Amino acid sequence: MASTEAARSGPRPRPLSPHLQIYKITITMVMSILHRITGFGLYVGVLLLAWFLIAASTDAAAFGWFSAFIGSFIGQLVLFGFTWALFNHLLGGIRHFVWDAGYGLEDPIRDQMAWGTAIGGIALTLITWAIGYAVR
Amino acid sequence: MSGKSGGLRTPLTRVRFLGSSQKGTAEAWTIHVTGIANVLLGLYFVWLMLDLVHMDYNGVRATLAHPVPAILLLAFILSGIVHMEIGMRSIVIDYVDGPPRAWALIANTCFCALLGLACVYATLRISFT
Numbered sequence: 001m002a003s004t005e006a007a008r009s010g011p012r013p014r015p016l017s018p019h020l021q022i023y024k025i026t027i028t029m030v031m032s033i034l035h036r037i038t039g040f041g042l043y044v045g046v047l048l049l050a051w052f053l054i055a056a057s058t059d060a061a062a063f064g065w066f067s068a069f070i071g072s073f074i075g076q077l078v079l080f081g082f083t084w085a086l087f088n089h090l091l092g093g094i095r096h097f098v099w100d101a102g103y104g105l106e107d108p109i110r111d112q113m114a115w116g117t118a119i120g121g122i123a124l125t126l127i128t129w130a131i132g133y134a135v136r
Numbered sequence: 137m138s139g140k141s142g143g144l145r146t147p148l149t150r151v152r153f154l155g156s157s158q159k160g161t162a163e164a165w166t167i168h169v170t171g172i173a174n175v176l177l178g179l180y181f182v183w184l185m186l187d188l189v190h191m192d193y194n195g196v197r198a199t200l201a202h203p204v205p206a207i208l209l210l211a212f213i214l215s216g217i218v219h220m221e222i223g224m225r226s227i228v229i230d231y232v233d234g235p236p237r238a239w240a241l242i243a244n245t246c247f248c249a250l251l252g253l254a255c256v257y258a259t260l261r262i263s264f265t
Contacts, residue, residue, distance in 0.1 A: 014146070040227065043220045049213075050251055053258035056200060057265070060193045083182075090178055093171045100168070128182055132189050 027114040034118075035092040038085035045082040083128055088121035163222055170219035177212035184209070197262060206263045210256060217252035221245060 023029065048070075055066035069075045095113050098104040104113050184205055188196050199205060221244060228240045 011144075011146075036227065039220070039223050043224055046216065046220065046251055046255075050254045050258070053200075053255050053262070056193070056196050057258040057261040063193045063196070086178060086182070090175055093175060097168075097172070128186065131186055135186065135190050 027111055027118070031092060031095075031114040031117050034088060038089040038092070041081065041085040042089055045078075045085065048078065048082060080125070080129065084121060084125040087124040087128075088117065091117040091120050091124075167219060167222045170215045170222075173211070173215040174219055177208060177215060180208055181212050200259070200262045203263075206259055209259050213252060213255045213259065217248050217255075221248040224248070 020029075051066055052070075055062040070079055095104070095117055098113065104110055184199075188199060191199065200209065224244045225241060228237060228244060232240045
């Protein structure tokens with residue numbers, strides 16, 4: 001095996017702490033991972049905001065291209081994902097502020113807050129889209 | 137950085153007594169302050185976008201050219217860009233090692249700076265032209 005070769009050529013690898021695959025999945029864990037994934041998604045999604053603003057600042061034709069994309073099925077899907085990422089990350093952030101204040105770390109509350117973030121994020125997304133389609 | 141492999145010193149002894157970078161508190165403080173700002177400005181942003189969805193080009197231009205939406209949008213852009221630059225930096229430091237880490241950090245800073253400037257430029261252009 002490679003370990004004998006490694007023993008000859010240098011110090012043996014340092015022991016690593018166990019990572020995700022060894023633990024039972026919990027809701028706090030899922031929401032922690034989702035917080036980072038949605039943060040990453042929003043990071044990329046700001047490109048959409050930049051496109052929107054640049055198109056609006058340019059002319060009606062440029063804005064038309066943006067409107068056509070955002071109105072398409074793919075565009076609506078991306079925008080829906082962006083909306084969910086925004087609300088999930090926003091509620092996740094509020095949860096972090098609650099923790100920073102020293103609350104919400106005990107046994108039943110931490111799971112309730114994690115579920116609240118998950119359900120709240122989806123609910124706020126659906127409400128926003130319902131309003132979006134209602135005012136159209 | 138991973139450093140030279142094969143030396144007798146462990147990674148821990150290479151960094152011990154070098155001290156901290158002295159920037160941790162400021163960074164933690166900044167991501168918290170921009171986080172609070174982003175909650176409020178983000179909710180305003182959603183409300184503003186809901187106002188815009190049924191408008192045509194001229195309506196969108198006219199709405200965004202008003203001082204209050206323009207200033208709050210600029211605040212959201214600045215706060216958001218600073219927040220996402222720090223957030224992506226922590227992701228890079230967690231998952232990228234060695235020389236690629238430096239390049240990823242540089243790319244992150246440049247991406248955020250350009251994206252922020254583009255959004256600010258466009259918002260100001262809508263207001264002033």
